[in-house]
Amino acid sequence: MDIAILGNPNTGKTSLFNQLTHSYEYVGNWSGVTVEKKVGKLRAATGNLIDLPGLYTLSPLTKDEKVASTFLLEGKFDGMINIIDSSQLERNLHLTVQLLEYGKPMMIGLNMMDVAKRNGLAIHIHQLSQQLGVPIKPMIARKGKGCEQLDAEKMKAPSFHLQYDDIIEEAIQQCESQMPAKMKHTRWIALQYLEGNEVVQQYLQQYVSLTWLEAWMKDTEKNVKIKHNIALNKLIYRTRETYIEELLKENMITSLLKHKASSETIDRVVTNRILGIPIFLFVMYVMFQFTFDWLGVPISDLVDGLISGPVTSGVEAGLQWIGANAFFQSLFIDGIIAGVGGVLVFVPQIFILFLFISFIEDSGYMARVAMVMDRLLEKFGLNGKAFIPMIIGFGCNVPGIMASRSMEQEQERHLTTMLTPFMSCSARLAVYSLFTAIFFTSHQALIVLSLYVMGIVVALIVAKILSITKYKNEKSLFVIELPPYRIPYAKTLYRSTWEKGKGFVRKAGTIILAGTIVIWLLSYVGPQGFHVPIQESFMAYVGKSIAPLLSPLGFDTWQAGAALITGFLAKEMVVSTLYVLYLVPNTEALHVVIGQQYTALQSYSFMVFFLLYVPCLATVATLKNELPNTRSMLFSIALSFAIAYVLALCVYQIGRLLGF
Amino acid sequence: MVLTEVPRGKRVVIKQCSQLHPLIYRRLNDFGINEGKEIFYKGKMPFGGPCFIACKSQKVSIRHCDAQCIEVEAL
CATH class of the missing domain: 3.40.50.300 (P-loop containing nucleotide triphosphate hydrolases)
Known part of the structure; x- marks a missing residue:
């Protein structure tokens, strides 16, 4: 039935x-x-x-x-x-x-x-x-x-x-x-x-x-x-x-x-004429502080210690005990544990971010955010509701794009759909965390924040340009119901956080695992046969073929090129790829290798490029469904790539002139 | 007078709102906000941002320019 x-x-x-x-x-x-x-x-x-x-x-x-x-x-x-x-x-x-x-x-x-x-x-x-x-x-x-x-x-x-x-x-x-x-x-x-x-x-x-x-x-x-x-x-x-x-x-x-409804009192504060926007920014600030400094990073460090310590040595001992050959030992230790483990480390941070997003959604604050931000977004040819997909997009772009379905005007919906991939999703966080921990230890949160803001600014500029060219026929409209505030039940929050976050855990066990094995194989095998030096592996050849394209941006290593290719499958895959390609057993060793190979400016240029260069595979599939035709989807991807290239080029070249 | 001229927190009745964009009109209609209904003008955001109105214990936010299309009279 x-x-x-x-x-x-x-x-x-x-x-x-x-x-x-x-x-x-x-x-x-x-x-x-x-x-x-x-x-x-x-x-x-x-x-x-x-x-x-x-x-x-x-x-x-x-x-x-x-x-x-x-x-x-x-x-x-x-x-x-x-x-x-x-x-x-x-x-x-x-x-x-x-x-x-x-x-x-x-x-x-x-x-x-x-x-x-x-x-x-x-x-x-x-x-x-x-x-x-x-x-x-x-x-x-x-x-x-x-x-x-x-x-x-x-x-x-x-x-x-x-x-x-x-x-x-x-x-x-x-x-x-x-x-x-x-x-x-x-x-x-x-x-x-x-x-x-x-x-x-x-x-x-x-x-x-x-x-x-x-x-x-x-x-x-x-x-x-x-x-x-x-x-x-x-x-x-x-x-x-x-x-x-x-x-x-x-x-x-x-x-x-x-x-006397308590909603009234809360609304008087959070939708206050003057305090509305500062309060929203403060909420965002607290959310990111929890995700990083206050809670996320300490937990991630614990997980990292667990994976690179007991888990690695346990598996190593187990493999020796069953008498596995060098091939399998390398596959497990250098491939699977390094690659998948490198991604799992960031899962606690992703969950904390989702918990906050769920809270904002379930409490009824989200509609207020839309109202508070409407005036600003109107100037860029959007309406306040477009901000909801963007915030959800911070967690993951796919549900963000789906959330734009509640917009009344079709063109505004398409526009919002195209902008959501510019929002820096939590999978990208994994890469920022890795690089900022190496090069920007004292200003980690600030550097990450700059990337989030860059994503939003790029989205707004693109919105403005598209709304006066491609999407100029429709008037932007805004009407939204402000539901009563409700304190979300712990059980409900737990369920919705898990519902969103479990996708990342599942991804680590499926696409990241499979991808890591393939990457490891491609780095283990070369034209000369098995177990070649990694510089002569297939992966190195692939990476080298696109490295010249990336050298004006400051990162012409074949590892960076290869990582960006795999990043299309899933953004956090970049981290797995770097672990495998640099042949390092744990985070500390990776920090040392990367710290030697790049400068702070090059790493920032890499992060800027990585923020925007192409939506991940799952997002591309969603774009295809939600945009009117394949051409719009391809346009959206090409646009991201062009913007990413130009911005990273500017960051690196201007940074170099300034002497960084 | 139009809705935006109403002092904050005052009860008014909608006289005419057919000037609204058809989509906004339909959506407000879904909330039960249309001609003859009693509404509350509850305030607005700065720099000509949206304003919010209440009707039968539900709250709705619309843009300033749309609120100007709603003709009301004091109760």
């Missing part, structure tokens, strides 16, 4: 999903978090649960809102759970009415009963359930209260009928008579078509002649205009609105008890 969850953004859909399924899913607090439908196995082992992106009404405005309508038309499922924020009943019921009109077996989860009670709302659940014709269960999804009552067995098909104006009713009948006999949900399809739901319109145009549909739509619009002097979609909206108002009058009691 397959059950879909539908509801407004920020109503706790994803929390409910986590409660009802085994798989750990990612929870968020603003409208773009659930970016594609997600499927999890129900705990009761009776079927699957499908989580759809949040939406206010079925007529889509954004790309992620299209997912739900498309799913209702084409998806295979047996029932629906409509989750409702009980403190925002009126708004939520607009979607409920449309889902009831759809007519599949359904059940309503009345979430956030605690918030509603605090706001002085009481709801006659039983009576409301009888009037709507479907079971309604009160619950507090975040705490897991009442979720178990959402039993798929108890769902039933609603006997719901909302009577619209005679003109509309007649139009529905006319349309139904044109539809093929086997078509289901005919009343719902006709109504959604009249209301202007693009997805439904495109669907119906496959079955009914376009000329008929256009004439029918025009007639209905004209008749409504004559009789009521308002637009057709407005009449439909008003009918639902009146019905909902009646429903609430009968079933909801608002007591005078006025709860």
Whole structure:
């Protein structure tokens, strides 16, 4: 049995999903978090649960809102759970009415009963359930209260009928008579078509002649205009609105008890006219301090000690004990442990960064950040919402790009998609950490910060240029809901941090492991045969072939060239590659070798180039899906490379003139 | 008068907002903010940045230029 969850953004859909399924899913607090439908196995082992992106009404405005309508038309499922924020009943019921009109077996989860009670709302659940014709269960999804009552067995098909104006009713009948006999949900399809739901319109145009549909739509619009002097979609909206108002009058009691929301107080500070931006910068500063100095680096050092000490010697002893030959000893010690270990060292820092990003998302602060930054971004042809993908992009570019799906304007969405790869993701952090630890020991945080800022500045300049050339036809728009603040539950934070961070651990065990073995093999084998000196290996030849291209930038070693090639697979691969190619057993030894081969200026030029030169493979795949065509994707990659080259060239040449 | 002329924290009723960009209009409609509704003007960000309004205990942020398209009258 397959059950879909539908509801407004920020109503706790994803929390409910986590409660009802085994798989750990990612929870968020603003409208773009659930970016594609997600499927999890129900705990009761009776079927699957499908989580759809949040939406206010079925007529889509954004790309992620299209997912739900498309799913209702084409998806295979047996029932629906409509989750409702009980403190925002009126708004939520607009979607409920449309889902009831759809007519599949359904059940309503009345979430956030605690918030509603605090706001002085009481709801006659039983009576409301009888009037709507479907079971309604009160619950507090975040705490897991009442979720178990959402039993798929108890769902039933609603006997719901909302009577619209005679003109509309007649139009529905006319349309139904044109539809093929086997078509289901005919009343719902006709109504959604009249209301202007693009997805439904495109669907119906496959079955009914376009000329008929256009004439029918025009007639209905004209008749409504004559009789009521308002637009057709407005009449439909008003009918639902009146019905909902009646429903609430009968079933909801608002007591005078006025709860002073703490959200108000927090908002007065964090969205303060003057303090808003400084507070945001301070939050970012604290986030990076934790990621590096305060917590991240100490933990990473511990992990490094563990890998280069007990783990390496343990494996060494084990290999000798089983009598492994030199080939396998080198493969394990110089290849796998050095390469994969070099990446694992940075996993604690990546997790800390994700923890902070999850906190910002789940608490409701993210929407405020969008608002605070809107004015600045407007000057660069974007809107405040574009900042959300960018912040998420600091963690990983892929979910960052996906988050841009909640933007209403298509061109702004494409533009944001192209800019997100300039954000310095946590995988790149691994490389900065390595180089700054060698050359900039006293100003580590400052140097890393300069790279993050450089990424943002480049993104903004590119945005400005593209918005006045390629994307000049659309006006930038901004409207966002500011959800109430919620202190994220420890459990929820843990789950969403793990959900995002586990990808990096998995990557270390798969692509990095495989890549490291290949790199090691290519550095072990050369045209002359096995176990050649590394300077005569295949890897050296590959690296040497692109080294001349990189020499104006200051780093013409074949190792740097080879590392940049492998960095395309995954950014942190650069670290693994350097470990393998410099044939070093631990971090200290690598520091010494690299410290001898490069100057501080060369290393900075390398980091600048590395920040921007090309998105990683996973990001390229996402770009291909999210941009309108392959050409845009290639344009985006070529642009990154050109910018990276020019910037690194400037950094190195100007730096040299200044005598660094 | 238009929304941006309203003193902070004052309750007003929307008289006319059809001048809004259709997308903004539709989105505000989703929040239940349209003609005849009571809203609260809650303040704005500096340098002509977005302002935020409240309606039925939900908060929404829109740009200054869009807020100027919303005609209101005092309660």
